[in-house]
Amino acid sequence: MSLSSRHLLGLQGVPKEDIQLILDTAATFREILERPIKRVPTLQGKTVVNLFYENSTRTRISFELAEKRLSADSVNFSVGQSSVSKGETLKDTIKNIEAMKVDLVVVRHAAAGVPNFLSRICNSNIINAGDGIHEHPTQALLDMYSIREKFGKLAGLKVCIVGDVAHSRVAMSNIFGLKTIGAQVSVCGPSTMIPKFIEELGVNIIHNIDEAIQENDVLNVLRIQLERKAREYFPSIREYANYFGITQERLEKNGRDILILHPGPINRGVELSSEVADGLNQIILKQVTNGVAVRMAVLYLLGTLN
Amino acid sequence: MDVKAKIIDEDGLSRIITRMAHEILEKNKGSQNLVLMGMKTRGEFLARRIFESIEQIEKIELPLGVLDVTLYRDDFRTRLKQPEVSVSNITFDINDRDVVIIDDVLYTGRTVRSALNALMDFGRPRSIQLCVLVDRGHRELPIRADYIGKNIPTSNQEEIKVKMKEIDGEDAIYLMENSVKN
Amino acid sequence: MKTLLINCSIIHPEQKLNEKKKDILLEDGVIKQIGNLSSGISADKIIDLRNNYVVPGFFDMHVHLREPGREDEETVVTGCNSAAHGGFTGVACMPNTDPAIDSAEVVKFIKEKAADHLVDVFTIAAATVGRKGEVLSPIAELYEAGVVGFSDDGTTIKTSSILKRALEYSQMYNLPIIEHCEDESLSGGAMNESINSTLLGLPPIPSIAEDLIVMRDIILAEYTKGKIHIAHISTKKAVQLVREAKAKGIHVTAEVTPHHFTLTDDSLKNYDTNYKMNPPLRTRTDIDEIILGLKDGTIDCIACDHAPHSLEEKEAEFEYAPNGIVGLETSVGLSLSELLHKKILSLEQIVEKLSINPRKILDQPIPQFKEGEMANFTLLDLNEVWTVDISKFKSKSKNSPFDKRLLTGKSIGVVNNKKMLFDGDFFDL
Numbered sequence: 031m032s033l034s035s036r037h038l039l040g041l042q043g044v045p046k047e048d049i050q051l052i053l054d055t056a057a058t059f060r061e062i063l064e065r066p067i068k069r070v071p072t073l074q075g076k077t078v079v080n081l082f083y084e085n086s087t088r089t090r091i092s093f094e095l096a097e098k099r100l101s102a103d104s105v106n107f108s109v110g111q112s113s114v115s116k117g118e119t120l121k122d123t124i125k126n127i128e129a130m131k132v133d134l135v136v137v138r139h140a141a142a143g144v145p146n147f148l149s150r151i152c153n154s155n156i157i158n159a160g161d162g163i164h165e166h167p168t169q170a171l172l173d174m175y176s177i178r179e180k181f182g183k184l185a186g187l188k189v190c191i192v193g194d195v196a197h198s199r200v201a202m203s204n205i206f207g208l209k210t211i212g213a214q215v216s217v218c219g220p221s222t223m224i225p226k227f228i229e230e231l232g233v234n235i236i237h238n239i240d241e242a243i244q245e246n247d248v249l250n251v252l253r254i255q256l257e258r259k260a261r262e263y264f265p266s267i268r269e270y271a272n273y274f275g276i277t278q279e280r281l282e283k284n285g286r287d288i289l290i291l292h293p294g295p296i297n298r299g300v301e302l303s304s305e306v307a308d309g310l311n312q313i314i315l316k317q318v319t320n321g322v323a324v325r326m327a328v329l330y331l332l333g334t335l336n
Numbered sequence: 337m338d339v340k341a342k343i344i345d346e347d348g349l350s351r352i353i354t355r356m357a358h359e360i361l362e363k364n365k366g367s368q369n370l371v372l373m374g375m376k377t378r379g380e381f382l383a384r385r386i387f388e389s390i391e392q393i394e395k396i397e398l399p400l401g402v403l404d405v406t407l408y409r410d411d412f413r414t415r416l417k418q419p420e421v422s423v424s425n426i427t428f429d430i431n432d433r434d435v436v437i438i439d440d441v442l443y444t445g446r447t448v449r450s451a452l453n454a455l456m457d458f459g460r461p462r463s464i465q466l467c468v469l470v471d472r473g474h475r476e477l478p479i480r481a482d483y484i485g486k487n488i489p490t491s492n493q494e495e496i497k498v499k500m501k502e503i504d505g506e507d508a509i510y511l512m513e514n515s516v517k518n
Numbered sequence: 519m520k521t522l523l524i525n526c527s528i529i530h531p532e533q534k535l536n537e538k539k540k541d542i543l544l545e546d547g548v549i550k551q552i553g554n555l556s557s558g559i560s561a562d563k564i565i566d567l568r569n570n571y572v573v574p575g576f577f578d579m580h581v582h583l584r585e586p587g588r589e590d591e592e593t594v595v596t597g598c599n600s601a602a603h604g605g606f607t608g609v610a611c612m613p614n615t616d617p618a619i620d621s622a623e624v625v626k627f628i629k630e631k632a633a634d635h636l637v638d639v640f641t642i643a644a645a646t647v648g649r650k651g652e653v654l655s656p657i658a659e660l661y662e663a664g665v666v667g668f669s670d671d672g673t674t675i676k677t678s679s680i681l682k683r684a685l686e687y688s689q690m691y692n693l694p695i696i697e698h699c700e701d702e703s704l705s706g707g708a709m710n711e712s713i714n715s716t717l718l719g720l721p722p723i724p725s726i727a728e729d730l731i732v733m734r735d736i737i738l739a740e741y742t743k744g745k746i747h748i749a750h751i752s753t754k755k756a757v758q759l760v761r762e763a764k765a766k767g768i769h770v771t772a773e774v775t776p777h778h779f780t781l782t783d784d785s786l787k788n789y790d791t792n793y794k795m796n797p798p799l800r801t802r803t804d805i806d807e808i809i810l811g812l813k814d815g816t817i818d819c820i821a822c823d824h825a826p827h828s829l830e831e832k833e834a835e836f837e838y839a840p841n842g843i844v845g846l847e848t849s850v851g852l853s854l855s856e857l858l859h860k861k862i863l864s865l866e867q868i869v870e871k872l873s874i875n876p877r878k879i880l881d882q883p884i885p886q887f888k889e890g891e892m893a894n895f896t897l898l899d900l901n902e903v904w905t906v907d908i909s910k911f912k913s914k915s916k917n918s919p920f921d922k923r924l925l926t927g928k929s930i931g932v933v934n935n936k937k938m939l940f941d942g943d944f945f946d947l
Contacts, residue, residue, distance in 0.1 A: 032418040042717065058404065058421040067457040070407040121833050141835035142719035143789030150788075162837065164719025199719060226722075227713040330421075334412045 033331050037156040039145045040165035041206040049211055052327050053175050059326035062099065063319060073102035073333045076133045081124070082159070083109045083139040088294060089159055089169075092318070093136050096325035102333065105132075120144065121151060128152040134333055137161075155332045163197050170203035172324040173291055174211065176317050177248055180289055185212030190242045192218045192274065193252030193301055194263065196225040200293045204250060205233055218242040219274060222263040239274050243284040250291040251276060251301050267300055277303040281311060291317060337495060337512040343488060344509035349469075352485040353382070356467055357389035359483050364434055369462065371399045371433045375451060376422060379439035381502045382469060386438060401426040403437070408450035424454070431459040436483075440498040442468040445479030470509060472496050520545050521938070521947050522561035526572045528552070530887050531866045532874055542572065542893075547936030547947040549891050565940060567897060573869045574885040575607030575894040575934055578846060579876040580671075580696075580749060580773060580821035583609075583639070585631060586624065587616025592826040592914045594631035594639060597846070600824070600913035601637045602939045604846035605896045605929025609637060609824075610880060613644040614672040620644040620655045622663035629664065636937040636944065640666045640880065645684045645695055651676050654684055661691040666880040669696035671749060674731050676702070678738065685744030692881055694745040694771070699731035699756070700797065708837045710783045710798040718786060720836060725804070728797055729755040736763045739770050747879055748772040750823050752797040754807035761816040771879050772811070773821040776845060776852035779808050781919065791832045791839035792919040795825070809862055812871065819875040822849040826915030844913045848906055848920045850898070854927025858900065865900070872896075893947070897931040897940070904928055 033048050078097045082090050097104035135154045137145050142162035149156045160166040178184050189208055195201040195217045208215050216234035224235055236242045264270050290312040298304045364370055374383025380402050387400050402425040437451050467483035472490040495512040523542040528535050541555040584592040601609050613619035625641050632639035643660040645668040647653045675681040684695050704727035709715050711722030739746035751772045763770045782802055785793045811817040825842025832839050857863040877884050885894035906923045908916040931940035936947050
């Protein structure tokens with residue numbers, strides 16, 4: 031069984047069977063992470079380039095570990111800023127990399143559509159590690175894997191994505207993936223942070239965090255960006271934390287043993303209180319471990335395609 | 337593929353398993369350091385039956401693991417279809433143990449090679465031994481079995497089909513042949 | 519030199535001409551006779567138009583010629599070649615050059631570059647110095663140098679008081695202010711705000727960014743009694759606002775680009791920057807209102823906003839790529855395919871939109887089909903089916919989303935300034 035595309039550009043339009051294959055394959059790799067020698071020779075001789083235009087330590091390390099544990103040759107190409115200010119065009123950069131005979135490219139970029147663009151101009155298989163506010167498919171896949179690990183299923187579960195949905199590629203990929211696999215998805219956040227037209231995707235909108243906790247099995251809590259421009263969408267961090275932050279009191283008040291996910295890094299005291307961030311409802315560190323397994327699965331499935 | 341002959345029936349299979357269990361215990365002078373490792377898919381069921389047989393004989397439960405070697409295959413580039421991976425299950429330490437790999441059919445030897453590599457990533461066994469139900473010849477690597485249920489020489493047009501109750505509904509070993517005449 | 523065009527179908531909406539099988543005799547580029555002339559006329563050259571159409575030369579009032587400053591993308595000459603091959607005998611070029619057209623010297627420079635061409639080049643000068651929106655340009659001096667309008671195109675005149683003054687001042691010369699309507703505090707995105715912007719993850723530009731400025735500009739035009747022309751109108755609301763304003767007698771006119779009546783923001787699924795322009799492609803609902811606006815005269819003319827860009831600039835991350843597409847060589851084909859052949863506009867109406875009205879807005883004389891007049895024609899084959907091939911564009915730049923598109927109808931030649939382009943070649947008359 032193979033994936034239907036040789037790229038992973040996003041989860042929009044990806045068939046259910048593909049998602050299931052990735053999640054099932056990830057289970058194999060999850061087991062490998064428990065062994066003393068966390069390595070298999072499967073991608074020996076394959077070269078993977080991590081083309082990261084945006085700074086990201088955790089995603090890049092996660093991919094790098096996944097690549098090395100598959101015995102692939104892993105190369106990091108960290109470009110400080112966009113090609114525009116660097117002088118070399120994006121097209122030239124990727125063509126140069128391709129000329130070095132690279133099999134897979136894992137790309138992260140601040141502009142949406144870059145993985146799509148790369149897939150059209152070079153021959154390597156492209157994996158999107160996050161493009162602007164468009165998609166971050168491997169994050170959503172590891173979120174789904176983690177949810178499935180806890181509940182044994184995904185279809186029929188009620189998942190709510192909390193936070194700045196309008197500017198979150200994690201949210202978008204989760205919405206696409208979860209809807210495909212049959213979960214019920216809702217979003218919760220201040221109106222200024224919910225994208226217009228989101229209901230057309232079959233997603234419910236909630237503005238009250240208590241309601242979100244009461245009605246859902248899982249909360250995927252997004253990171254609030256604290257940079258100045260992002261903060262124009264809500265009056266203050268304090269207000270956000272008071273009205274949308276998840277605290278232990280909120281969980282207890284709503285009597286819920288709800289599962290809490292967070293893509294990291296956490297702003298303690300803002301979207302999650304420290305107590306919740308370290309508490310029993312969250313599986314944040316499990317997500318990180320699962321992340322390596324899911325990325326190994328994606329690299330394996332795309333790297334061994336003929 | 338058509339059935340050419342039924343080589344072993346249910347009773348035959350049962351006797352072979354009992355005999356191999358005894359052979360394993362004999363060669364290893366008892367069961368103290370033994371570990372059984374079944375290869376997916378049918379090797380897993382064989383291993384369990386040998387485990388039960390040894391349990392009956394020695395009144396002891398040996399550590400039993402399941403090994404999936406897909407990720408160690410050597411034919412990714414040449415295969416047309418991507419093979420499906422599944423999960424290995426080895427919950428014990430194999431360092432310094434005598435590991436008996438159990439599989440249904442030994443043919444080219446490449447699967448066993450993969451298994452050897454896989455096991456090395458789990459630790460450093462004291463020894464690795466190979467137990468197979470059928471040896472059909474045509475080795476492409478220098479691999480040989482320590483315990484053989486039955487030697488069945490075959491041609492390349494033929495195939496050995498092992499059926500086990502757990503998954504196929506019956507116990508038997510069939511010799512199959514390619515019905516298409518070129 | 520005498521040139522005889524035979525078997526012409528002639529349409530001139532102003533002169534109420536609509537005749538078939540006529541012949542036109544030109545002598546040194548001037549109309550000598552129009553009628554049934556075949557017998558007894560000697561001519562140096564006879565061109566059989568085979569019943570194709572002769573209409574007053576098309577005029578595109580929104581073109582970026584990029585010279586001075588970006589001659590790598592286009593020059594006055596290559597832009598005029600592109601215009602001629604597209605079926606235009608006149609263009610008005612926008613001032614966002616480097617330096618901007620905000621002084622008589624730059625106007626003169628451009629005039630000189632265009633001196634010997636079949637295509638007439640008129641200049642639109644910057645409304646404010648350097649298009650910075652701070653200080654009015656020397657409007658009188660520019661008028662004397664021959665500019666036909668003012669605009670800070672590429673950007674809005676942000677300060678209402680400056681626009682008010684520009685409207686008041688330019689009235690003395692009966693010149694329009696052409697406004698690019700965009701509230702920049704609301705825009706700054708990469709595509710129209712719709713479900714597509716959410717799906718594609720591209721920062722959105724809400725339609726109200728255009729509507730708010732259109733509304734402001736209309737009120738200013740009403741107050742000052744000046745002439746406002748809305749450039750590249752693209753939203754339903756903007757069209758409705760212009761319609762209401764016209765009904766009240768306010769002096770506002772509007773133009774639309776062919777891409778805004780042809781394409782929607784669904785085209786952006788592949789992040790192809792050839793679909794990135796400003797204002798962005800909108801939705802079906804907006805196109806429907808634009809079509810109504812073209813039919814009922816709310817939208818006065820078609821202007822393609824010809825915006826050449828170099829390949830390396832366009833072949834970039836969608837969000838960072840510059841806005842705009844070349845349009846001179848597809849405008850007529852699209853207008854005929856999408857408006858004439860879909861029975862939205864008649865041929866007369868198309869000629870009004872592409873030839874008559876742009877000149878009226880810029881207070882330029884309409885070419886006449888009369889003996890003694892300088893011949894200024896566009897020749898049209900309404901039925902020729904052809905495929906757009908950007909590699910054959912005369913423009914230096916090839917940034918067009920219409921490559922390989924099948925169109926019905928095109929210009930087969932133009933006549934102006936004692937020159938003719940026919941069958942792909944220029945020759946003197």
